[in-house]
Amino acid sequence: MQEHAGVVVTPSIAGLIERAFMYLANGIPVHLSGQPGVGKTTLALHLAHRLGRSVHLLHGDEVLSTTELVGAPLGFTRRLVVDEFIRSVHRREESLTERWVANRLAIACRSGGVMVYDEFTRSRPEANNVLLPVLEERILPLPTAHGDVTFLRVHPEFRLILTSNPGEQAGVHAVQEALLDRVVTLTLPGYGLDEMVSIAAARTGITPDQAHTLVETIAHWAARPGARPRGSLLRAVLMAARIVVAEGIPVDPADARLRSIAADLVGLSGQTGEAREGEMVG
Ligand SMILES: Nc1ncnc2c1ncn2[C@@H]1O[C@H](COP(=O)(O)OP(=O)(O)OP(=O)(O)O)[C@@H](O)[C@H]1O
Structure with missing residues (x-):
């Protein structure tokens, strides 16, 4: 059995890790599913680091909202330029720029990082809906302060790794079929x-x-x-x-x-x- 920086690659997971890496390297999101303690988080982080990009870890949570995933408008920055270089001419320019606080999904999408969304089914399905356009159209909708939406084009190197416990566990929501349809689910068998x-x-x-x-x-x-x-x-x-x-x-x-x-x-x-x-x- 091989060991990589604390992760032991045992026979029951060796093939699964290689396939997961192959999918991710080719831009296909991977969902690691399995009982508690079978190594989902450990292997998700192992794969993420192996991809060699920045890693953004997020834990699913009942109260997590789309805003916490994506970010939100923070208000406006006002910029005022008063030009009095020539005494007789006064030029005044004012501009407003909307400031945005980006959260992990937006940062990973923009920079081409790897997002590890651990136990994502602990978040409510509606909070996770934003993942659908990210995976399908490769765009991330960003709400603005005016109530309309702008879009961030997802970096081609952006990768997503999801982990989840089986649906019968307490505090776990059912996974949206539409999301499952866009990822490869690999079930960890548990160690002998x-x-x-x-x-x-x-x-x-x-x-x-x-x-x-x-x-x-x-x-x-x-x-x-x-x-x-x-x-x-x-x-x-x-x-x-x-x-x-x-x-x-x-x-x-x-x-x-x-x-x-x-x-x-x-x-x-x-x-x-x-x-x-x-x-x-x-
Ligand atoms: N292949 C491995 N090599 C080394 N340590 C491992 C391996 N798999 C699991 N572990 C260790 O076993 C423990 C449980 O693993 P981990 O937290 O990844 O499981 P999990 O499936 O994500 O569990 P949960 O669903 O409860 O979050 C951790 O201490 C982890 O470091």
């Missing part, structure tokens, strides 16, 4: 146990053997009745790895502290000590 071992060893400094034991311990606790269902165990594994390194906790499935940490990380901290007694990784 061996892949989590490689990522944990590369990211936290524990040995592959320790990472293996840790992954098995967390997976064991996650399979117990009452454990909170999660998309991926990777975050729990990475947190456990950081704690055992920092606190010098032995990576031994029989170690009481390790077992308590594993139980906490899968939502079983409510279990009594007696209930946990005698439980070993089997």
Whole structure:
């Protein structure tokens, strides 16, 4: 498995990353979809940096508006020129220029940057509608103070990477079909146990053997009745790895502290000590 600046390219994602890069390099927007913790944001940023342009990261949010995506008129700047160079002649010129505060989408569209719009389905669909003309006609509508609209021509190097969690998650809006139609959706499969071992060893400094034991311990606790269902165990594994390194906790499935940490990380901290007694990784 290859590692690029902290990102481990595991077998289950290697092909998907190359295809995503190919689409983006050819101007086709990519949408990375998948359960929480499967690496969507990490891979979106990895792809964005690989494109070698400026990266603009935005997080979807229920209260995000088109204005926060695009920008808004800020008012007018008045410029007055009084020319009294010749005593007998007075020339006075006044001009008004509309000032505009550009937000991330407008900046990325203008400069040809890569916009990573993380968890874009957390924003209301009407806020995201502005993406349609950007992707289809390559123009960004900009409202003016008078209520009319001007347009910004989208830079040919502008690229868009979206990420989203599945629709059944709380706080997630349905994706507009029109938007889905204009992007390539790639679903991240989630890491297998061996892949989590490689990522944990590369990211936290524990040995592959320790990472293996840790992954098995967390997976064991996650399979117990009452454990909170999660998309991926990777975050729990990475947190456990950081704690055992920092606190010098032995990576031994029989170690009481390790077992308590594993139980906490899968939502079983409510279990009594007696209930946990005698439980070993089997
Ligand atoms: N391929 C990888 N290499 C290294 N670290 C990774 C990799 N994939 C995921 N991670 C790490 O796993 C954790 C979860 O990844 P990430 O935040 O990208 O997931 P996500 O799918 O965006 O999750 P969510 O939907 O909850 O936002 C992060 O700490 C991230 O750094």
